[in-house]
Amino acid sequence: MLEFSNVSKSFWTGAQRKVILDRASFRVEIGNSLGILAPNGTGKTTLINMMCGLEKPDEGTIRRTCRISFPLGFMGGVNNKHSARENARYIARLYQLDPDYVEAFCRYVCGLEEYFDMPVGTYSAGMRSRFSFALLLALEFDIYLIDEGMPSTTDRQFNQRAGSILRERLKSATVVIVSHQASTLEKFCNTAAVLQDGQLHMFDTLDEAKRLYDYETQS
Numbered sequence: 001m002l003e004f005s006n007v008s009k010s011f012w013t014g015a016q017r018k019v020i021l022d023r024a025s026f027r028v029e030i031g032n033s034l035g036i037l038a039p040n041g042t043g044k045t046t047l048i049n050m051m052c053g054l055e056k057p058d059e060g061t062i063r064r065t066c067r068i069s070f071p072l073g074f075m076g077g078v079n080n081k082h083s084a085r086e087n088a089r090y091i092a093r094l095y096q097l098d099p100d101y102v103e104a105f106c107r108y109v110c111g112l113e114e115y116f117d118m119p120v121g122t123y124s125a126g127m128r129s130r131f132s133f134a135l136l137l138a139l140e141f142d143i144y145l146i147d148e149g150m151p152s153t154t155d156r157q158f159n160q161r162a163g164s165i166l167r168e169r170l171k172s173a174t175v176v177i178v179s180h181q182a183s184t185l186e187k188f189c190n191t192a193a194v195l196q197d198g199q200l201h202m203f204d205t206l207d208e209a210k211r212l213y214d215y216e217t218q219s
């Protein structure tokens, strides 16, 4: 379970205070995937970062009673000077997993061939996103955090391989996706919310959330 209680977060821009969350309370239960709709620039990334602990709230408490992933695409834990192989083995040790397994899994999923043994700093953006996606799938979490949908890579084989592993994983895992468009949430979420003026409005269905979101973004 992931729980926000009276959480507030804002940024001072020099000219004004940008409010992201204003005493927001909500809970994500395991088995109940949540999609959050919010327009660009309103705080989706900040919210996801608070969920996994990359960003601290100004006030309130965030309780995590299960394994919560880093956001899909996050490369903060990856060292560019080291190869995917070295990074995969190092991160496996941090998570107390078998380095041989994590290395073999990532090598198979991301299909980087000889680049898997070359420094991550030499990778293209698409190769980096394949590696970070493979790493996320190798680590097994209870709740997966996804910012704006899947990484878009042009490698069809990778998309098929990673997509089918993710679909399998999501049968037993829970996902929180933040996006500015409802179509990204449709495939994965049972419940939905709209982030608006610092409040997270929760709905039982995506259709209900869409009605508020469409009304707000079109008015």
Ligand SMILES: Nc1ncnc2c1ncn2[C@@H]1O[C@H](COP(=O)(O)OP(=O)(O)OP(=O)(O)O)[C@@H](O)[C@H]1O
Pocket: 011, 012, 013, 018, 020, 038, 039, 040, 041, 042, 043, 044, 045, 046, 047, 180
């Ligand atoms: N450290 C910071 N200092 C000041 N302002 C910040 C900081 N981090 C984020 N912001 C501002 O807070 C707002 C929300 O940022 P955030 O990246 O969470 O939004 P987002 O909804 O994910 O945006 P996008 O959809 O464009 O990716 C933006 O206006 C951003 O400029």
